[in-house]
Amino acid sequence: MPNNFSHSTDATQLENTELIDLNAIFGSFKRHWLVLLGCIIIALIAAVALKFSMPPQWQASATIQVGQLPINPTTLIEPTAQAAERFKQRQLQDQALTAIGLPLNEDSDDRTRLFRKTLKATPGKNTDFVDISVAGFSQEDAKNNLNSAVQALVNTHKTRLAPMVKNLNDRLEANTREMLQATTEKARMEATLKNAASTARFEPSVVAINVLAKQDDLIRSLTTEQAALVDLRTKTDSFPTMLIDAIFVPVKPYFPKLSMFLTIGLILGAIIGAAVALFLDRNRLKASS
Numbered sequence: 001m002p003n004n005f006s007h008s009t010d011a012t013q014l015e016n017t018e019l020i021d022l023n024a025i026f027g028s029f030k031r032h033w034l035v036l037l038g039c040i041i042i043a044l045i046a047a048v049a050l051k052f053s054m055p056p057q058w059q060a061s062a063t064i065q066v067g068q069l070p071i072n073p074t075t076l077i078e079p080t081a082q083a084a085e086r087f088k089q090r091q092l093q094d095q096a097l098t099a100i101g102l103p104l105n106e107d108s109d110d111r112t113r114l115f116r117k118t119l120k121a122t123p124g125k126n127t128d129f130v131d132i133s134v135a136g137f138s139q140e141d142a143k144n145n146l147n148s149a150v151q152a153l154v155n156t157h158k159t160r161l162a163p164m165v166k167n168l169n170d171r172l173e174a175n176t177r178e179m180l181q182a183t184t185e186k187a188r189m190e191a192t193l194k195n196a197a198s199t200a201r202f203e204p205s206v207v208a209i210n211v212l213a214k215q216d217d218l219i220r221s222l223t224t225e226q227a228a229l230v231d232l233r234t235k236t237d238s239f240p241t242m243l244i245d246a247i248f249v250p251v252k253p254y255f256p257k258l259s260m261f262l263t264i265g266l267i268l269g270a271i272i273g274a275a276v277a278l279f280l281d282r283n284r285l286k287a288s289s
Contacts, residue, residue, distance in 0.1 A: 025278065028278050028280075028281040032277035035273060036270070036274065036276075036277055037273070038273070039270075039272045039276060040265075040270055041269070042269065043265040043266070043268050044266060045265075046265060047261040048258070048261065048262070048265070051257075054256050055110075055137055056137070056256070057114065057118075057253055057254060057256075058135065058136055058137075058139045058249055058254065059133055059249070059250070059254040060133065060134055060142035060143050060145065060146040060248065061131065061146070061247070062131075062245055062246070062248065063129050063130065063131050063132070063244055064129070064130050064241060065128055065129055065130075065241065065242060066078065066080055066083050067157055067241040067242070069161065071164070077241060078157070080123035080127070081123045083153065083241075084122060086156065087119050087132065087153070088119075092149070092153065092156065093149075095155070096145070096148040096151070096152040097112060097115060100145065102115065111137060114136065114137065115135075115136075115145050117135075119132075119145075119149055120132070120133050120134070132150060134146045135254070139251075142249050143247050143249050146247050147247060150243055153241060154242065157240070157241040158241075171229055172226070172229045175222055176226070178222055179222045182215055182219045182222060186216070190212065193209060193212060
């Protein structure tokens with residue numbers, strides 16, 4: 001029969017040792033509570049001082065709608081996830097920084113560093129919306145930063161869209177010319193048919209009727225194409241990449257927050273105070289032995 005007595009004894013001793021250690025730790029805290037409290041107070045004061053020494057930052061946010069390409073079926077200029085990813089690219093950031101007159105080197109200007117660090121975009125799920133945010137050292141700076149970043153994306157999309165829009169306009173102009181030619185030819189055929197009927201010549205009338213029927217088919221085809229082209233152009237003009245909501249900047253800065261610094265100061269002060277209390281008890285035990 002196995003003997004479990006030694007195992008149970010070891011477990012009990014281990015549990016007692018842990019209890020003794022915890023009691024010793026709490027005993028140290030009780031003996032040196034003034035040290036613990038002093039460390040917490042000093043850490044809180046340092047946290048408050050650090051908070052007020054840091055420049056406040058405001059955060060601007062807005063939502064954009066990605067534009068559509070002039071094709072059927074409706075297609076976005078680029079997927080929302082790809083549009084959001086563009087805000088991480090230095091090329092777009094450089095365009096935005098140049099527009100607001102900031103240097104491109106973040107090591108030479110804190111405003112540039114803050115812009116690059118805080119510019120973020122999140123694509124909406126199952127929508128053509130992208131949420132954008134960026135910070136600034138004032139409400140006005142934050143708003144200007146966000147507006148410039150959005151405009152940089154709009155300009156990028158316009159550049160990508162321009163060849164397709166030009167092609168669409170060229171096709172519409174060609175359609176208009178062909179429509180004019182077709183209607184002119186139809187009018188000429190109708191005049192020929194009318195003259196043939198008045199002179200009672202049957203054969204020319206048959207030829208004119210056949211040509212007239214073909215012109216009618218051509219005009220119907222051109223009319224259908226023109227309606228489709230106009231519809232595409234109207235959709236393109238109606239849905240460019242654009243802001244769909246006003247840029248919002250809260251009155252109060254979003255960083256630094258006093259509550260956050262007080263929490264960090266409290267935690268750090270408690271950790272440092274506990275370490276000092278345990279260190280003092282350890283030296284006391286060494287001195288007594």
